[in-house]
Amino acid sequence: MKHKVFFLLISVMLMGILAACSSEETSGNNSKESGTQSIELWHYFEGNLKDVLEDNVTKYNESQDKVEVKLTFVPYGELNNQLLISGTNDATPDLVITGINEVQLFAESGVLEDMTANVEEWENNDQITEDIMDIHKVDDNVYGLPIKTNAIVMFYNKDMVEEPPTTWEELKKTAADATDGKQTGFLASAHNSQQGTASWIPFLISAGEDITTIGSDGGKEALQLWKDMVDEGSMSSEAVNKTIMDAQVDFQNGNTAMTLTGPWFIPELEANAPDLNWGVAEIPKDEKHVSLVGGESISMGKGANKEAAWDFISWFLEPENHFEYAKATGDFPALEDAFNEPYFQDDPVKQVFVNVIKSSSGYGWGENQGDFNQIVYTAMQKALTGEATVEEAVTEAQQKVDQILQ
Amino acid sequence: MKKRFENYSFVLPAIVFLMIFLLYPFAFNIYLSFRDINIGNLVQGDSPFIGLENYKTILSEPLFYKSLTQTVIFTFFTLVVSTSIGFLLASYFNKAFPGNKWMRSIMLLGWMTPIIIVGTIFKWMLDGKYGIVNNMLVNIGLMNSPINWLSDIDTALFAVTVTNIWLSIPFSMIILLSGLQGIPTYVYEPATIDGASRWQKFRYITLPLMTPTISILLILGLIYTFKVFDVIYIMTAGGPANSTQVVSYLAYELSFNLFRFGEGAALSNLALFIIAFFAILYVRKVQKESVVH
Numbered sequence: 001m002k003h004k005v006f007f008l009l010i011s012v013m014l015m016g017i018l019a020a021c022s023s024e025e026t027s028g029n030n031s032k033e034s035g036t037q038s039i040e041l042w043h044y045f046e047g048n049l050k051d052v053l054e055d056n057v058t059k060y061n062e063s064q065d066k067v068e069v070k071l072t073f074v075p076y077g078e079l080n081n082q083l084l085i086s087g088t089n090d091a092t093p094d095l096v097i098t099g100i101n102e103v104q105l106f107a108e109s110g111v112l113e114d115m116t117a118n119v120e121e122w123e124n125n126d127q128i129t130e131d132i133m134d135i136h137k138v139d140d141n142v143y144g145l146p147i148k149t150n151a152i153v154m155f156y157n158k159d160m161v162e163e164p165p166t167t168w169e170e171l172k173k174t175a176a177d178a179t180d181g182k183q184t185g186f187l188a189s190a191h192n193s194q195q196g197t198a199s200w201i202p203f204l205i206s207a208g209e210d211i212t213t214i215g216s217d218g219g220k221e222a223l224q225l226w227k228d229m230v231d232e233g234s235m236s237s238e239a240v241n242k243t244i245m246d247a248q249v250d251f252q253n254g255n256t257a258m259t260l261t262g263p264w265f266i267p268e269l270e271a272n273a274p275d276l277n278w279g280v281a282e283i284p285k286d287e288k289h290v291s292l293v294g295g296e297s298i299s300m301g302k303g304a305n306k307e308a309a310w311d312f313i314s315w316f317l318e319p320e321n322h323f324e325y326a327k328a329t330g331d332f333p334a335l336e337d338a339f340n341e342p343y344f345q346d347d348p349v350k351q352v353f354v355n356v357i358k359s360s361s362g363y364g365w366g367e368n369q370g371d372f373n374q375i376v377y378t379a380m381q382k383a384l385t386g387e388a389t390v391e392e393a394v395t396e397a398q399q400k401v402d403q404i405l406q
Numbered sequence: 407m408k409k410r411f412e413n414y415s416f417v418l419p420a421i422v423f424l425m426i427f428l429l430y431p432f433a434f435n436i437y438l439s440f441r442d443i444n445i446g447n448l449v450q451g452d453s454p455f456i457g458l459e460n461y462k463t464i465l466s467e468p469l470f471y472k473s474l475t476q477t478v479i480f481t482f483f484t485l486v487v488s489t490s491i492g493f494l495l496a497s498y499f500n501k502a503f504p505g506n507k508w509m510r511s512i513m514l515l516g517w518m519t520p521i522i523i524v525g526t527i528f529k530w531m532l533d534g535k536y537g538i539v540n541n542m543l544v545n546i547g548l549m550n551s552p553i554n555w556l557s558d559i560d561t562a563l564f565a566v567t568v569t570n571i572w573l574s575i576p577f578s579m580i581i582l583l584s585g586l587q588g589i590p591t592y593v594y595e596p597a598t599i600d601g602a603s604r605w606q607k608f609r610y611i612t613l614p615l616m617t618p619t620i621s622i623l624l625i626l627g628l629i630y631t632f633k634v635f636d637v638i639y640i641m642t643a644g645g646p647a648n649s650t651q652v653v654s655y656l657a658y659e660l661s662f663n664l665f666r667f668g669e670g671a672a673l674s675n676l677a678l679f680i681i682a683f684f685a686i687l688y689v690r691k692v693q694k695e696s697v698v699h
Contacts, residue, residue: 109448191645192647192648241556370665374663385557387646
């Protein structure tokens, strides 16, 4: 009897707690008395990026009285998991800003709303390059739109490199020439993480291949290029343990003449090494200049208030607002009109980025992103540390890719 | 009856806490490990029961054995070296000398520093090209050419182990020091009168009296070191070419990079069973000892 009372009490308490946890408001499309619809937007921006987004949302909320957007900050690194979890109990937000390369992943997992109909009617839909639009699609349906973009390019030290290399052969030669006892010519991340993959994938694509043909001759050559430079000492053998940020530090300290990173590096470079004489160039090519597009996209969560959500998206992506937003973030836009603004076209550095972004794509790996990422950086690490030959490394990678795609 | 109920109500908060924050996640992790749950079916919620399939996948994966071996090596050397050095330092600080407290506090600074900072600094110090470690070793003539400590598959595990040893020493020292301070001086006095040497005093008095403290330290260290994550995450991310891959980091990668939640859960459970095995051994041992006394 006494035990029964005791356990009863515990169960009541537990139920109370669980109820309290699950009864939180369901992503709030509840209307206020004035008829204003309130929608929720999740993002992971901090610092300046957060301020800029807040400014835009305030401006939007004040510009009309039908929809009110409320911002919810979810830390970077948490957002992916939180979004998936929200999908399991129907608590997805109306709007969410995720990494541009994660849209397909979330779309395939079922947490996003199909917005094809809205995008087809949208007057600016032809302003986004096909490659970039494609990484927002699953089975021809659109699940998000880019709000800002960036790309990895080559930063070079003008005091060490006179003319930036444009082909792989030139890269090898320039890197060897710029190498001496103190500095190495080239350093890109070959880290045991997504950062290694992101740095090397442009070389694979430049060879006319992609992840599904990593074991081809092109794939071999792309990896052999890095391996040769490591063997010759013109690329630091520490590359396998350098994140992109580590490589940036080596570049700004003058320890390496060339590195691969994105526009986020520019403010740091200007602040930490104001005297460094640097420039940017496209990543040296085999067949064509390409890079990997990064940035953020906006999507609707499953069960969102689509009408209100689209109202905000279309306002946010009006070319003028979009341009101002990209400008304020220090990143790059995704719409043709904004690309053509003199602000981007007349600046030698920004122009390089714009050209790269316009001719590049993202991963487009969907729900296989995690696996493919790991397959690529594992192959890079094995080949560069000498644990396997280039041939063995890419062949093993090809087998693993085939297994997943089966 | 009423009184009894009142008494129970005092332990209720603790029980509720245990159930929500420990038992539930623990049970849920076991549940997950028997299901095929990944990014493709997480949201739909139709994760099928697949029995021991996740465990089979893990156990047939060569990388699991590689990471397990590396975890064991990492744990073994961390424990042996940090306990030995910790003991030496504890004996040193057990003596009264000017500046003792002051120096002991400085020792603890290392322990109080967040691992993200320690890991990053060690990563810089061990850098093959610009690291201070290579610079010093080459300059004093111990090495002819620099070693890429963290990016060479033969030295990376050694380098992260050394870092972890550095991190573990202060904790070992504090625990052992408290043990040493618990030994009354009068037990040494008869030995001194009987003409026992320093070594004999250490071997036949200090060491036996310290055994319980050392056991506690080793078991705590084992549990803490076996599930190492942060040092690896910061310094090498398991690389190069998986040469510093350890069990807990592998489980993290499976769950949160590859979104194979079932396999990740299975691997964490395997690690848990291994640790639990040692913990039970230890608890048995302690119980036996207390019976004897």
